[in-house]
Amino acid sequence: MALSRHLNGEGLTLAILLLAATIVCGLPLFLLFKLGFTSDGALSLGPLLEALNSRSVQRALWHSLESSFLSACAATLLGASVALLISLTDVRAKGLLVFLILLPMMIPPHVTAIAWIQALGPASPVLRWLGIAPEIGSTHPLYSREGLVLLLTLQHSPLVFLLVRAALRSFPRELSDAARVSGAGALRMLVRVTLPLLAPSLLAGFALAFVAALGNFGINALIGIPARYTTLPVLVWRRLASFGPDVLPNVAVISVILAAVALAAISLQSYFQHRMRTTLIGPPQTTLAIPLGRNRTYIELGLWAFVGAVLLLPAASLVATALVKTYGVPLAINTITFENFAEILWRQSVTLRAFVNSTFIAAAASIGIAVISILLGYFLSHRTKSHRRAAGLALGQAEVAFAVPGLVMSIAFILAFIAPLPFLNISLYGTIWIILIAYMSCFLAIGLKPVGAVFLQLDRSLEDAARVAGAGFERRLRIVFAPLVAPAAASGAVLVFLTAYNEVTVSALLWSTGNETIGTTIFNYEDGGYTTLAAAMSTVVVVATVFIMIAMNALRRRVPTGTIPWVN
Template sequence: MRLTKYLRSGEGMTLAAVTFLALALFVFPLGLLARVGLTGEEGLSLAPLGEALASRSVLRALGHSLVTATLSACLSLVAGTAIALVMGLTDIRWKGAFTFLLLIPMMIPPHVTAIAWIQAMGPSSPILRSLGMAPELGSTHPLYSPGGMIFLLGVQHTPLVFLVVLAALRTLPREMSDAARIAGARPVRLLLRILLPLLAPILIAAWALAFVSALGNFGIQALLGIPARYITLPVLIWQRLASFGPSVLTDVAVIAALLALVAVLVILAQMALLVRSRATLIGPPQPPLHLALGAARPWAEGALAGLVAATLVLPMTALVATALVRTYGLPLNAETITLDNFIEILFRQSVTARAFLNSTLTAAAAAGIIAIGCVFLARFMCSRRRPVRRTAVSLATLAEMTYAIPGLVISIAFILAFIKPLPVLGVSLYNTLGIIFLAYLCAFFSIALKPVSAAYVQLDPALDEAARIAGGRYMFRMRRIFLPLIAPAAASGAILVFLTAYNEVTVSALLWSTGNETIGTTIYNYEDGGYTTLAAAMSSVTVLATILLMVLLDQLGRRAPPGVVPWRI
């Protein structure tokens, strides 16, 4: 009786709606994928996966994926942690500027990063040819190799590790570090004996996050792996589905299930390691250490400036230089420079404007819906009713696991779920922006949930109790009490979702169709079709748009509450 009364209330109906949407977005598509990949003629079975692994091409691609994801995640962990320690614990200057510049590569689409590095380091590089430093024409590109792929994946995900570790440094109590310093511990000993052991759970989580991100990265693996004949599982999925069409959807779904299984196993192993390595901390979070570098400070600042130049300025300069020459391979000089490529993609190619419009609308809609959903779900995660709290936590865990699943796997799952017309409505979402929008909701929900749930934990439960006693109904309490307090965290999550979805290519690579192109797929199609200068021009415009958007948000963040803009220190 009490359950029925609760379900009829505004809070109960909202919980039912959130649960239904989560099941429709997370469970239904991925459940269909699991049924295909883990179901044989006699029911639940690993036979389909066994048959897939019996294929030499699948087994080889799986090995390539594991090697590149593991080694690139290690590279990202070492580099990202080192940068975070310098930024978070020392007295270097211009921390805000360095943080902003170091995070830009993470916001640039991976395939754009790959194109930029290919054009910066290859024999046809306009910059290197203008300086007389280009490799000999006809020689193998240095990035077309497993090592090149590992390097570029490591560079792409270093900012991700940097953000995670930097946030953790700000929450560590200082008692143990202060005691060690009073006892005469030098910075190196303090780092090895105190800080790194305390950060061990965070480092494990950061490595796992970099691993699953690299595992499902499509753009870098396709643009570097295909010329090097080093095929990974995401590229193999794309090649098979793009070459043979929906008739091989079942076989591709089995490979996608294998890729998802690897990601889930890594996350489960990470959770087990976290339990064993967790250290109990006493005391509230305090401002992080502020170690004086002394004479070494200019060297540290110079090293960070060099890192920004190497990972951002050099590839982006090469990208723009390629966009400014008439034909790829020419040196950049007064005779070869031209704006024809920019004029072509901005004014002559209708697909460009359509792609920017499609990506903007889809990413903005997904960011808004996800932010609203997170506000309600995170509230249920803090509910006093145990069944409600458990239900919400289960949905949040499901969203976390979904985020760990590569984007191409989610694409396959949504193709399986929506290739047929919807029941009752008779409308098909396949080959429309609608299916890309729904896939974004599934893939990026967890990104916005983290800051919102963290904000709810900090609220005093007495606020809700006082409003209840005063007769405030559920939606009134949400609208007048919780939403104003949670809005900064929700805005932060929405910003991260928008910037992630705006330039992505992994999720939409298999879902786009003519008329429904996104920015990522259009750039990739230009490069894949041999229109390198046009791909460089559109990539340059995309990078400029991304940076301008980040600058605008950074300026707005000066007047917004703390936490709205994620990268502001």
């Protein structure tokens, strides 16, 4: 009877959540590490040491560390500088600037790579129209280590911008006011007050940019392969495509190396961030608006020039390439055609399937994660310590699954679900369902964060009142808590949808014929030489992404401040 009472209502729901998180987040990674450290059926470091002694693995590991470190340094410098400029000065149109600066973060990395390849190459329609394109037949300027680092920097600097901006908005205003009253100028206040307090956020931004670059597949593949600059994600993809008899153990070991580097980076970041933490007293207030005086116009022109160069040049090249029949044909009145859009939207069955599949998977994942986030968020703020610990264990597994590079998670899911499911005798591998489960595993942390933040702000006396009125667990959750956290859950679901709709890293190794996604289809078009079709499909994806981001603004008055990143 005691066990039955314990498993009723809250206890049973929490047990199901923890079991589900373990199956879709913890178990695949456990199987991956087990295979990576197994030789002849016994635990051994032999496979790992053998892989580390391989020249190709050593070279790919060095390239991954080098490109990730350099791009993370550049992204931290760029993102933090822009965040400080927008957050602490009186530049105008801040809301629009923030929206445009964060836009590249929502664009798939492989689309970013395709856009820049077409923008700066010898066949660039924009540069040829301006008469400054490189000579036909010359090496593409992006096909190098520096080109790879540049695109990774542009892709991930919005992450740093977002973190630094959020940190600045959480600072008590008294700190800055006291420094200014003491006679400190803007530069001195920045060096002596702001930057030391920002150190943990800067470190977190660097770590996020490093891990994101480490697991990035789209840019590493589309830039790195022509440049002969192979990184670990590309090496895994190539090894898995070879279909050898020991291909899974081989790529599992490489994936373990990639996962270990990512987890080590996150662990070091957490350690140093804790050591550098400074306790702040006082509520967050409106940040400073340091007057720029006569320099404001020039600084604003510089900001808008930067945003225009990052967004307009690749976007214009992408659209221009999509509007010509063959890549390299100059864009003119007599060469404009909409055949590429007609081809991908109406004629190509693979693209139609990809749009349907990605829409279904992304929508199902976002809805499922929204529901799970409401349930798990309730237990994360529960007054019972055992409930919080169990929910925290589920959250920890979800955060590890999110932190580990997507290509590693896809290998882990192949290992976990390549065999038929017990009792059901059904294999998920090669179906659309394995991609859906992988998305829910990898992106659960995205949807959970805004919901968890709202639950922590709620007064628990609401639940006490519902209990006194006789409401059970299901009724309390449905009538009291769900309506209060629904806007945050919807906002998180939209972010999950945007991330899943455009991604290619997780699905790169899980897709199969009939189960293509938008990301894999665009990548395959570009990799196969169908550049104009890749450009047309990328243009549609970018337009859809911008439309969804604009639509999210409708939620801004109904969700807590900061839930939608680009809304002040």
